[in-house]
């Protein structure tokens with residue numbers, strides 16, 4: 001026994017080293033193994049493609065649609081403050097995933113608020129010369145010009161919202177842009193006596209009256225009459241196969257999915273462009289993200305001016321709500337008319353079937369929200385979003401919220417999640433760069449900055465990108481200012497001619 005112990009000690013201490021050395025070695029091996037394991041669990045994203053992304057599960061398809069073929073020629077009239085950015089995001093995603101061609105604006109809007117002209121589309125080369133699949137950026141509708149761009153079998157659809165809710169959203173967003181709103185202390189004051197603040201001749205005042213009617217291409221200052229309203233309604237029905245209702249967004253998505261023959265995931269979305277309802281501790285006065293961003297970007301104009309301004313007062317009495325309905329009588333008429341037929345369509349679809357599909361849609365949104373979004377999917381203020389490529393554009397003093405991605409996603413899931421939360425401006429830039437690839441210009445490099453305008457307000461954004469490889473879009477092309485503050489190419493002679501005519505209006 002003694003001899004064996006002595007032999008062991010000799011073996012361990014003499015030939016193989018001391019016991020403490022073995023213990024230390026084992027300890028380091030264990031640590032290295034655990035680190036590897038944790039790395040695999042938490043950091044699969046950078047190296048491994050997802051074998052089974054949640055987006056490729058059978059649930060992504062939703063209930064069967066029969067033997068229909070998905071529509072790929074689509075025109076969406078993106079009305080203002082109606083959840084239209086959320087809808088546009090779906091169109092962007094659907095088209096990007098299938099390499100469809102978008103009729104994109106030269107800047108960020110298709111000539112808005114001037115009536116749409118085909119030459120506003122980047123790459124337009126005469127009636128139907130190019131096959132465009134999807135058109136959906138802000139425009140003032142003008143059917144003959146749209147028909148020059150889009151194929152004859154295009155599916156036209158749009159979205160509306162209760163004019164009172166729309167007025168709240170518009171007042172908050174365009175307070176500094178529309179002169180009629182700028183002068184009013186709050187929305188209630190404006191509602192009490194709109195004529196005191198409203199001058200129809202002033203630019204941007206269309207945001208303050210019958211904005212839906214205006215976006216559909218009609219005269220928002222026309223005196224209300226049932227005959228005129230019916231005529232407008234009939235014009236819309238002639239062109240648009242479906243009018244969604246923002247208040248019933250999920251039911252709208254089910255009708256849309258069936259009309260377009262699209263998979264369920266194509267109409268699952270996270271609400272974009274939402275306004276912060278309650279001010280946070282540091283949001284009453286300037287110092288907001290928009291102020292800082294504007295200062296950093298050297299933009300002293302509209303975005304910068306919002307610094308130091310109070311949040312707009314949006315509270316309304318029942319009487320003021322009613323007055324807003326009267327003030328926006330043409331929109332109120334449209335809302336009631338299309339809301340009625342919306343529910344008739346749901347009756348035809350089947351109420352029980354609708355309930356089932358809406359429940360599936362909501363379940364799917366919740367699952368994707370848990371997978372994709374940080375903080376349980378709660379929208380957050382822009383300044384808290386570290387990645388500037390998913391920070392939403394800010395307008396006025398209200399804060400437009402966005403999302404952060406869940407960390408540690410695999411590549412496929414991350415790409416799909418990113419598409420769902422990428423704000424409109426950045427998404428348009430990305431699609432633009434894919435459709436019109438240009439060599440990277442080293443002098444602008446990744447930090448190239450582009451002046452932008454969206455929703456009628458000015459600001460700056462950084463055109464550097466993460467997540468997907470970006471090529472320079474039109475940023476470095478010779479450009480001139482568009483009506484809405486965005487920039488258009490000088491080289492487009494036809495467009496120049498069009499613009500000269502437009503200036504005379």
Ligand SMILES: Nc1ncnc2c1ncn2[C@@H]1O[C@H](COP(=O)(O)OS(=O)(=O)O)[C@@H](OP(=O)(O)O)[C@H]1O
Pocket residue numbers: 079080081082083084085086165168169170172246247249270271272273274275276455
């Ligand atoms: N899914 C869904 N359902 C209902 N409402 C939604 C949805 N997504 C966005 N929103 C609300 O739509 C408002 C923004 O509208 P838009 O994106 O059309 O604005 S914009 O004209 O493009 O600036 C904005 O309204 P307010 O928050 O009242 O300003 C968003 O909160």
